[in-house]
Amino acid sequence: MPYLSWMEGSQPFRHAVVEDLCVLGRDPLGCGLSRPGQGTVSPVHAVLSKTEGAWWVKDLGSISGTTLNGHAVGSAPEGPLRDGDELALGSWRLTFTHGFPGLDGTTFAEHVGDLFDEIRLQSDRPAWYLAELKQLYGATERLLGEADSNTLGRALLEESLRLTSADRGLFVARLEPGGWRVIHAAGEATEELAPPASVLAYVARECTSILSNQPLADPRFEEASALEDSPGCFLCAPLMEEGQAFSALYLERQPGGIPFTRLDLATLQAFSRRGVLVLRQARLQRKAVEQAEQQGELLRLRKQIQQDSECRDELLAAMVGSVRRIQSWVREQQDPEGDTLRFHLERLAALVEEGRCQDDPRTPAATGQSLGLASLQEDLALRWRSLLDLRGIRWKADPPPQGAVWWLGGSLLLALDGLVEPLVMQLSPGAELTVRWGHEPGRYLLGIQFSAGLQGPSPDGWSQRVLKESGIRWRWADRLLEVLLPEGPEAMPDEPMRPLLGLVSEDLGLVGLFQAVAEAGDMGLLPLESEPPPPPLPIHRFLVIDAKGTPDAEATIRAYRRHPAFATTPILVVRCAEGDTPGLIEAGATDWLADGFGWEALHQRLRVLQGHTELRQRALAAERLESFRQMAGTLKHEINNPLAVISMQVEMLQRKYPEEAKLAKIGEMVDRIQGLLQVLQKMRETPTEGYADGSSILKLG
Structure with missing residues (x-):
């Protein structure tokens, strides 16, 4: 971070240039850095701007002009500025530095060069410095040989202590909401000891390693009270990734000991950079292992499904044999009981055969055809006659109208039996069953009137599915069952759109996992952004927000809760820290899952949320x-x-x-x-x- 510094009498002043554009002058409202009361400085005097990583200066038409190292600066950008350049705005003299100004490089240092550059400056003891390099590479090799990725932080800290001969040290991690947490302590340190917050904030902001041999006199930390418990000297190096510090190494020596040197700082800086690479490699390896485990679990599930399918086929084949033997035994019975048994045995055999062919891709799908109403009524009368005679139920049917319906065939008659026969079984002997036909635009109504009060139809799940896939709907009211049959393919009811599972995440690796979970729950997956799209939106059964894949999970939750389509939708937050859950729940989250969840845990959690939602709706x-x-x-x-x-x-x-x-x-x-x-x-x-x-x-x- 660049600084502008100047003196007023014996008092030094420093200003960190944190914006890409910094206006200098006398007006405190119009300038990022102002010096009121100086008549030689124009209200808006000069400007510093950043272009392609370099800083430039240009004059803004000031009365007294602007000079750079004694040379006049024009209205065109002048520069780029170098470390130590002097600017003059009238009588105001400023010094530009790329780092904190006024450091002597020995007692207080930062932004040191590469380790080899520091060794070259200390060329009077080459053998000793070669030994230092050997230690550095040896420490790196030991770090790379660490098998457990969870202990890499401790290994990095212990090797840093060995390289710099520090008395104690801490490895700290940066928390997402702010602050730091001690992860490992080594040497004479304990986990209760924490580095000064001002030191950690400085290295994270400046993105540099620092050395301080006199902490209480260090000009970088004006609040000396924050360093009252500091040791004689310390080093602190941030571990950077994508331009931000995610961890830091903090090393100390006791008061009265040997101070740290620039070479110690360069060594720690070089080793921390290698540590970042090792930590990144460990994360990649851990991710590869997790993916391998998921792949292995997928293969295991596929094998289990195959074994279950083979077992099911064997059981169905055994059932077919038993059904055929029973059919041969009742073939000679000519009474109504025999007719009913033969009818149901044929139906059972057809259902078993349907189950055996369910997963066979060679089985052709049922094709639709036009079927006359008279033929359909005749088929139904033949199928139900034996059961009605056995139960002693009278059948009364009006003549069907002239017309036809769109009939897919296949197992449709079996499914229709599954809808009607449970109602017939509830009737008492002597009851009457009346069949009437009706018509609505695009469909015929097969009405079956029952003479006694019934509980209503309760077909099995297979029959419901086949009727739905065949475009047949039904309704029940006042002992009347109406079966709605489409006249043609154009009158087939539209398939309702599947509910959606919304996913807010920038991590593309989660899409495959959530796609599988959505398919298992008969949902479609719809990736969403942190800001919800404008209404209207289709129905979402769930909304999942990835805490690690969104910049601000709480703000995202609040934004979706304000959206009318998500006001009551269950919101599940995944990969969140346990300490963040109170804020997430307060923002509107329904439930949460910590990092490391699997397919089964996610699927089960969504099922639980769906159950809670249904109970609330009821x-x-x-x-x-x-x-x-x-x-x-x-x-x-x-x-x-x-x-x-x-x-x-x-x-x-x-x-x-x-x-x-x-x-x-x-x-x-x-x-x-x-x-x-x-x-x-x-x-x-x-x-x-x-x-x-x-x-x-x-x-x-």
């Missing part, structure tokens, strides 16, 4: 229903009282004027309102009736 629906019932009772009470008065007055008027037609019409309207009040009463007392898709209604009649 609770809200029940609360709304209860509120609706209370409102119905209140309306009935509030309307019934004035309606009774109106009814009484109308009755009295009808007795007095029996031929008045308008009074009779008013009486009819009063009766109609009273009927509506009875409906409101039923809303309070009638339980809900559920559908197979999870929805429910209030049954009023």
Whole structure:
């Protein structure tokens, strides 16, 4: 970081140039660095600007002009500036330095050169310095030989102590919200001892290693109270990655001992740079191992799936043999029981065969065709006749209309059996089953009316899936099952869009993992940015925010919570530190997972979140229903009282004027309102009736 320094009497002043543009002059409002009260300095005198890593100076038309090392500076940029250049703005003399000004290079030092440059400056003892180089390379080799990546920080600290002959040292890590934490301590140090915060802040800000042999007199740390417990001397080197310090080495010697030298600082600087490379290599190796473990787990799961599939095929094959033997035993029975057994054995054999061919790519998919309503009704009558006769249930069917439906064939009849037969089994002997046809735009309605009260259809999962994939929907109300059959392929219902799993992360390595989790949960994966896109958006079942893959996880959570599409969406934060979870939950996160989670943990956590969401939705629906019932009772009470008065007055008027037609019409309207009040009463007392898709209604009649 560059500095501008000057003297006012015997008092030195320093200004760190932290912006890419620094205006110099007398006006404190218009200048980044000002010196009020100096008449020889113009209000806006000169400017320093940074271009391609170098600093330049130009005059802004000042009265007294600007000079650089005694030479006038024009309106065009002059430079680039070099360390130690002197600027004159009227009577104001400033010195430009690339580092902190006023360091003597011995008692206080930083920005030292490469280790070989420092050795070259100390050429009077070449043998001793060659021994130092040998120690450095030996320490690097021992560091590279460290097998456990978790102990690399301690090894780096211990080798640094050995190289610099320091008494004690600390390896500290920088925390994301701010501050530092001691990771390892060596020598005479303990983990309770922490480096001065001002020292760590300085090396992180300046991106340089520093030496201080007199900490209390060090001009870089004006708050001497922060260094009261400092030793006789110390070294501090940041571990840099991508231009930022993520860790630091802090080494000390006791008071009265030998001070550190520039060569010690250069050695620590060189070794810390090598340590960064070793740490980076260790992280890459650990990541490679994790990827190998994930690949191994994937191979294990694939093998397990293959074994399960082979076991399933063997079981299904054994079931086919058993079904065929039972079929041969009941072939001679000609009574209704035998017909029913043969029908269900054929259905069971077809279902087993369907299971065996489910994963066979050679099995052709069912093709659609037009099927006449008369043929369909005849097929259904033949399939259900034996069961109806066995149960003693009467079958009554109206003649079908002239028309056809789009029929995919395959296992569709078996799935339709799975929808209707559980209802038939609930009927008592002597009951009646009536089939009627209806029509809506684009589809025919096969209506099956049952004569007794039933609980409603509850088909198995396989039957529901086949009916849905074939474009067939159904509905149930007042003992009437209506099967909706499309007239043609254009009338097939559109497949609803799958809910989405949103992912906010800049780490592309997570996309594959979350894609697999999304597919397992029948969701689509949609990568998102830290700022949510404008509405409207499709439905998101979950939103996952990667704490390590976003600049500010809490701000991202708040931004999405303000978005109308994510106001109630469960938000899972992954790869977050445990200490950050209170702030994340306060920002609006629903749950969190620490770093190192696997596929199973992520999948299970999303399933738990989905269960919680469903329970909350059911609770809200029940609360709304209860509120609706209370409102119905209140309306009935509030309307019934004035309606009774109106009814009484109308009755009295009808007795007095029996031929008045308008009074009779008013009486009819009063009766109609009273009927509506009875409906409101039923809303309070009638339980809900559920559908197979999870929805429910209030049954009023």
